[in-house]
Amino acid sequence: MSVMNGGEGVWKMYWGSLNSYNYAHGIFNNQNPKRGNLFSNECFAKTRDPYWAQLLPDGKIMDFESIPVVGPNVEEYKTLKIHEAYARWFKEHGNVVREVFNGGGSCIHLYHEEDIKEVYKNSPEMPIRSSHQVLARYRRDRPHIFTSVGLGASMGAEWEHLRKMLPRMVEPYDILRSDLEEVTDDLIDALKSDMEENGEVDLIQWLYRWAYESFGVFALYKRLHALTSYGREEADLMIQAADTTNEIIFLTTCNFGDFEEHYKRLIPIQDFYCSTISKHATEVSMDQNVCLLKKMIEKHSDDMQDVVTILQDLFQGAMHTAATTIGIALYHVARHDTIQQKAKEDLKKVLPNKDSRFSEVEGIPSVENIISETMRLNPPTIGNGRITKADTVLGGYFIPEGTMAVLQTQVACQLERNFERPLEFIPERHTRTGSSMLSNMRLIEPFGRGRRSCPGTFFARKQMHMAISKILRNFDISYHHEDIDFINKLHNMPSKPVMFRLKPVED
Numbered sequence: 001m002s003v004m005n006g007g008e009g010v011w012k013m014y015w016g017s018l019n020s021y022n023y024a025h026g027i028f029n030n031q032n033p034k035r036g037n038l039f040s041n042e043c044f045a046k047t048r049d050p051y052w053a054q055l056l057p058d059g060k061i062m063d064f065e066s067i068p069v070v071g072p073n074v075e076e077y078k079t080l081k082i083h084e085a086y087a088r089w090f091k092e093h094g095n096v097v098r099e100v101f102n103g104g105g106s107c108i109h110l111y112h113e114e115d116i117k118e119v120y121k122n123s124p125e126m127p128i129r130s131s132h133q134v135l136a137r138y139r140r141d142r143p144h145i146f147t148s149v150g151l152g153a154s155m156g157a158e159w160e161h162l163r164k165m166l167p168r169m170v171e172p173y174d175i176l177r178s179d180l181e182e183v184t185d186d187l188i189d190a191l192k193s194d195m196e197e198n199g200e201v202d203l204i205q206w207l208y209r210w211a212y213e214s215f216g217v218f219a220l221y222k223r224l225h226a227l228t229s230y231g232r233e234e235a236d237l238m239i240q241a242a243d244t245t246n247e248i249i250f251l252t253t254c255n256f257g258d259f260e261e262h263y264k265r266l267i268p269i270q271d272f273y274c275s276t277i278s279k280h281a282t283e284v285s286m287d288q289n290v291c292l293l294k295k296m297i298e299k300h301s302d303d304m305q306d307v308v309t310i311l312q313d314l315f316q317g318a319m320h321t322a323a324t325t326i327g328i329a330l331y332h333v334a335r336h337d338t339i340q341q342k343a344k345e346d347l348k349k350v351l352p353n354k355d356s357r358f359s360e361v362e363g364i365p366s367v368e369n370i371i372s373e374t375m376r377l378n379p380p381t382i383g384n385g386r387i388t389k390a391d392t393v394l395g396g397y398f399i400p401e402g403t404m405a406v407l408q409t410q411v412a413c414q415l416e417r418n419f420e421r422p423l424e425f426i427p428e429r430h431t432r433t434g435s436s437m438l439s440n441m442r443l444i445e446p447f448g449r450g451r452r453s454c455p456g457t458f459f460a461r462k463q464m465h466m467a468i469s470k471i472l473r474n475f476d477i478s479y480h481h482e483d484i485d486f487i488n489k490l491h492n493m494p495s496k497p498v499m500f501r502l503k504p505v506e507d
Contacts (some may be wrong), residue, residue, distance in 0.1 A: 094395070103255045111411055190206060213227055246489045247490065273316075346364050350364060
C-alpha cells in the first residue's frame with residue numbers, strides 16, 4: 001500500500017526517515033535554532049501526505065545538491081526561447097530542477113501544483129528580488145530624478161511604501177468607463193481603415209497602440225493619440241521602448257551577456273521613455289479631472305518623484321500583457337469557428353447593435369471563458385518567482401532559506417494531471433462544475449497572487465473583456481498563416497507580426 005493511500009507501515013517508515021533527516025540537520029533540535037521545528041508531528045498530523053512522500057529513495061528526503069541540474073543555458077536565452085527549455089526540463093528531469101546561471105548563481109524551477117502552492121503560502125509578504133537590477137541601476141544613478149527604484153525593482157519597506165501609494169484600481173475604472181469605450185471604438189475604426197485589400201491587418205500592433213491610449217485615459221484622463229496618424233509615431237516609439245526594456249531586464253536577470261553592455265543599451269531607451277511619461281504627467285498634474293495620477297497626487301504631493309516613477313512602471317506593464325493576451329485569444333477564436341459563433345450569439349443578446357454600449361453590460365460569460373482559457377494555455381508570463389523565507393521541503397528535496405524558486409505555472413497548466421486535454425483550447429472548461437480541473441484553477445494566475453499581485457489586474461481583465469467583445473461584435477475573424485510561434489522577453493509574445501483577416505459584420 002502506498003504512502004499516498006495512507007498505508008500505516010509505509011508511513012511509519014517514511015516518518016522515521018524524515019525524523020532522522022531532520023535531526024541530522026538540526027531542524028528538530030537546538031543545533032540550528034534559526035530553522036526551528038520545520039516538520040513537527042503536529043503539522044503532519046493535520047495535513048495529508050505530500051505527493052512526493054512515496055517517491056523518496058529509501059524513504060529519505062534528498063539534499064539540495066541532489067536536485068537535477070541544468071545549464072548554464074546560452075542558446076535559449078540568446079534566441080528568447082527559454083520557455084521551450086523550461087518545458088523540456090520538466091520532461092527530462094521531473095518536478096524540481098536546479099538551473100545554474102552563466103557567471104554563477106542558481107535557482108530552482110518547480111512544476112508540481114503542490115510545491116507551487118506551498119511556495120506561495122510561505123513566501124515573504126514583501127519582495128526579495130534578483131530581477132530588474134539593470135532598471136534599478138538606471139534609477140539609482142539618477143537621484144535628481146528618482147527617489148526610489150520603482151515597483152518592479154524595489155524590495156521590502158521601499159516596495160511597501162510604493163505599493164501603498166496606489167489607490168484602489170476599481171474606482172477610476174468605474175468613473176472612466178465610457179471614455180475607455182471611446183478608445184475601443186477608435187480601435188474598431190482604425191482596424192477598418194488599415195485593412196489590406198484581402199482584409200488582413202496586423203491586429204496585435206494595433207492592440208499595443210490601443211493599450212497605450214487606454215492607459216493614458218485611465219491614468220491621466222488624457223488622449224495620447226496613439227490611434228491617429230498624427231500621434232502614432234510617439235506611441236510606437238514608447239511601445240518599442242517598453243518592449244526593449246523588458247528584453248534587457250530579462251537577459252540581465254538571467255545573467256546572459258555583459259551587464260554593462262546591456263546597461264549602456266538601456267540608457268537612451270529609458271531616457272526617452274521616462275521623459276515622455278514625465279512630460280504627460282506634468283501636463284496633467286494641475287487638471288481637475290479624476291484619474292489615477294490625480295488620486296496619487298492628492299494623497300502624496302510630497303512624493304512627486306515616486307508618483308511619476310510608479311506611473312512609468314504602470315505604463316510599462318500596461319502596454320504589452322493585455323494587448324498580447326487579446327491577440328492570442330482572438331488567434332484561438334479565429335481557428336475555432338464553433339467558439340467564435342457561440343461568442344457572437346452571446347454578444348448579440350447583450351449588444352444587439354454593433355454600436356451598442358458595452359458600458360451598460362455586466363459581462364459576457366463566453367468571452368470571460370475565452371480570456372481564462374487563453375491565460376491557461378498561453379499566459380502572458382511563464383509564471384512567478386519567489387524567494388523561500390524558511391527552510392522547507394519541495395518535491396522531496398531539502399530547500400534552504402533564501403532560495404530563488406521559479407513557479408512554472410505555464411508548464412503546469414499544460415499537463416494532463418491538472419487539466420483534461422490540456423493542449424486544446426476549450427473555453428467552456430471554465431464553466432464546468434465537478435470537473436477534475438477545477439481543483440487546479442489557482443494555477444491560472446499570470447498576474448500573481450495576494451498582496452503582491454499585479455495592481456492593474458482588475459483594469460486589465462475589464463479592458464480585455466471589452467476589447468474582445470467589441471472586436472467580435474464588429475468583425476468575423478479568420479487566420480490563414482502558419483501557427484504562431486512565441487518568444488519570451490520577460491513576457492510571452494508572438495515572434496513576428498500576426499496578420500488576421502477581418503470581415504466587418506452587417507448587423
